[in-house]
Structure formats: C-alpha cells, structure tokens
Amino acid sequence: KGDKGDPGEDGDGSGGGAFVFSTGAVEGFTDGGNIITIEDLTEDEAAMYDENLVIMVYIKSQGYWWPMPGVVAFAGGGSSSYTFVHGVEDSAFYLDLLLTGYSEDSAETPARNLEDVRVVLIPASFLTDARIDLSNYDQVMETFSPKVKATSWSKVLKSRK
Numbered sequence: 001k002g003d004k005g006d007p008g009e010d011g012d013g014s015g016g017g018a019f020v021f022s023t024g025a026v027e028g029f030t031d032g033g034n035i036i037t038i039e040d041l042t043e044d045e046a047a048m049y050d051e052n053l054v055i056m057v058y059i060k061s062q063g064y065w066w067p068m069p070g071v072v073a074f075a076g077g078g079s080s081s082y083t084f085v086h087g088v089e090d091s092a093f094y095l096d097l098l099l100t101g102y103s104e105d106s107a108e109t110p111a112r113n114l115e116d117v118r119v120v121l122i123p124a125s126f127l128t129d130a131r132i133d134l135s136n137y138d139q140v141m142e143t144f145s146p147k148v149k150a151t152s153w154s155k156v157l158k159s160r161k
Contacts (some may be wrong), residue, residue: 018122023079026114032082032098035117039092049093054122057084057097060115066099074112079103 005141021036033052041049059082066072071084080102086095097117104110 002033018120019138021119022119023114023117026117028111029097029114030099030109032096035084035095035097036119037092037094041088041091041093046088046091046093048123052087052124054124055084055086055095056122057095058118058120059097060118061112063115065118072112072114077103078110078112080110122133136138 023035038049058065059068059072060066061072061074069077069081071081073079081100082097083100084095084097086093088094099109102110
C-alpha cells in the first residue's frame with residue numbers, strides 16, 4: 001500500500017455487476033406484456049444480452065417478492081402463474097412477462113394489480129470470476145478491467161406497463 005491519493009472522478013455507473021430494474025406498480029395486468037426494453041445495442045452488447053446474461057424476475061404482491069417463473073398469490077385469494085421470455089431483436093433487448101394460468105374458474109382472464117416487477121440482469125462473466133482473491137488488487141484489475149471496458153450498461157431503459 002502506498003500513500004492515499006487524490007479522490008477520483010465519479011463513475012457513470014456502467015460496467016458493474018448486477019443491474020436491477022423496477023417497473024413500479026402495474027395495474028390491470030392480464031395476459032402479459034413487455035416489462036423492459038433496452039434499445040440501440042451495439043453488436044457486442046446484443047451478443048452479451050442474447051447469450052451471456054443471467055436473468056432473474058420477481059413480482060411483488062401482498063408485500064412479498066415472488067420469483068419467476070412461478071405462482072403469485074393476490075389479495076382476495078386468487079393466484080396467477082407467470083413465466084418470462086427475453087431476446088434481442090433489431091438491436092434491442094426485451095423481456096416480456098407472460099401469464100401461464102390462473103386459479104379462478106372463469107373464462108375471462110382476471111386483471112391483476114402487481115405492486116412491482118423487478119428484473120435483475122447479471123453478466124454471466126461476472127459469476128465465473130468469483131474465484132479470484134478480492135483482496136489482491138492486481139488480480140482484481142486483471143480479471144475485471146477488460147470486462148468493464150468491453151461491457152456498456154449505460155443504454156437507455158424503457159419500462160412499459
């Protein structure tokens with residue numbers, strides 16, 4: 001360790017580990033729909049979003065977070081099951097939440113009020129590097145610096161309900 005240096009400039013938030021997106025409340029959700037879209041991806045970014053991404057989706061109902069795919073219980077006794085699909089099309093990453101079933105004996109799909117939908121995106125490369133010695137500065141820089149420079153997470157996120 002050397003002498004403490006001058007403070008660096010604030011970063012822009014890109015190139016980190018996990019990224020969490022939240023839609024806020026979604027009212028009247030029925031069959032499903034688009035949850036997030038990230039547009040204007042470069043070819044390298046599109047490949048990462050399409051092939052090297054760990055994705056976790058959660059729906060909040062009754063104050064609890066329910067992991068997807070799975071069943072979500074709603075106030076009043078009803079429940080719905082959901083899954084999600086994602087992909088890259090026309091240089092845009094999208095994630096759609098889809099209804100797979102519901103508990104009511106009704107021909108009409110019940111409209112659900114979701115307290116929130118949370119999407120967690122983790123570049124798979126960050127998970128495979130967990131075996132490094134985080135107390136070794138040189139090893140950390142060697143492992144993460146090239147990936148930080150090659151990965152841009154600063155694209156505009158559009159959240160739709």
